[in-house]
Amino acid sequence: MTTQMLAIGDKALAYVQSGSGPALVIVHGVGGHKEDWAGVAAALSAAHTVYAVDMLGFGESSKTGDDLGMAVQAEALLALLDAQGIDQAVFVGNSVGGWVTATFAATYPERVSRLVLIDVAGFAAMFEGEPPVNFDPGSPAEMQALIDITINGPVARIPGLAEQAFAAYVASGEKAISATWGRSIFLSARLEELLPQITAPSLVLWGADDKLFPSILAGVFSAQIAGATSQLIPDAGHFPQIDQPEATIAAITAFLS
Template identity: 75%
Template sequence: MLRPHALAAGLMLANGLIAPAHADMTSGSIAVGDKTLAYLEAGTGPAVVIIHGVGGHKEDWQGVATALAADHQVFAIDMLGFGGSSKTGDDLSMPVQADAVKALLDEKGIDRADLVGNSVGGWVATTFAATYPDRIDQLVIIDAAGFKAMFEGTPPVNFDPNDAAEMQKLIDITINSDVAKTPGLAEKAFEAYVASGEKAIAGTWGKSLFASPRLEELFPKVAAPTLVLWGADDKLFPSALAEVFAGQIAGATAQLIPNAGHFPQIDNPDATIAAITAFLN
């Protein structure tokens, strides 16, 4: 049974791919009930919220965010349970995550926004679009997690790695570029995963995934123009799912990112930025 929680947390930080916030990006946080949601912000114009996948963080998306910030107000968030956001509570489900996105828009006085989400972030974005159709303009989901078959069968790797060797296997199935071969990356990533506190809440995160509505239940409720992006060489979820998912959302289109796996923003950032920018503009 596939449980893609705690996916390589700290990976980008360990490899030095997460830099301090760019000079033209500001960091902030808001209260969401008894929790805190952390975010980076840049630019002015129509709002865009970027939601990372498990194992990711808001800083992973600075390249995409700064590109979009040329003519958008961009927010890259840490999902609840990750990065600078709170790692407390018994419910980190997709509806709770979607409500946190709504809270951010409410705090900023934003009526409607575009959403971009990768992996579980795509699940969050889809949940938001289905739950709050009057608050979203356009939706981009990238190698989205959360479909029914994901919870069947034996997982290909341990998504809650217990040592560097298991972390390396996780890296190898999610990242196709040379980043995955960086010497010492798995060791640093595992250390960061534990130190971040994200491993400690892996059980809560897993339960929250199982308690969340599946994509197949959400897609018919999505009315926003939607782009389904997928790494053409995704080893975790087959790229054929892009067309399948697009066929379940009214008017949606599918596009593959060449030379990319489950995290196209890492493997082929230029093509990923170009596809998102072209769709949102």
């Protein structure tokens, strides 16, 4: 699939589009990119027009500006819907991408038909104490530590993965804006404020073996959204779409049916 670019003021949002049917927007988390969702997007595109985006500051999207926080990211998604003439869409967000989609759903409820939050980030306790790992790795070894805490199974142990991922992190320009990103998320509204404002039918999915955020949070967060349900993905960590793509596809498909 060919990457398309949407100009938004002085920025550009990169995305790939596939399939046909009702719109579905996928937002990756920190350390991820739209390509991580290729398999899931392909399956969901059987019944939906799927838009997998690179958040501003990541992948092929622009890495400029002093604010890359959740409100700015949500406005970029709104611009995508408007440019495509989409009144409503399903939103699927993982980790910080879930924080972005929760922000969007709370801010623009009339534009969200359904919402899937997967191992969502953005709650107040995230900012308390020392982080369990360096989210701005400065070496392949630190990148390996980040991979180990977010990805389960054989993918995390692919020889040379950490070296390749670290080189790509530097070459992409993502490392250069890490300070801007850090300031932006610190100033963004927390989930505790956002979740009660969400009105769309919602599913909270969680990797049962998430080493970064414990799976008990699935029930905690779903309870803060009126009518929401939660589900654990067995043998999956913080990125179920990588660890257990078939189970992730099945859960999302069942929810949308």
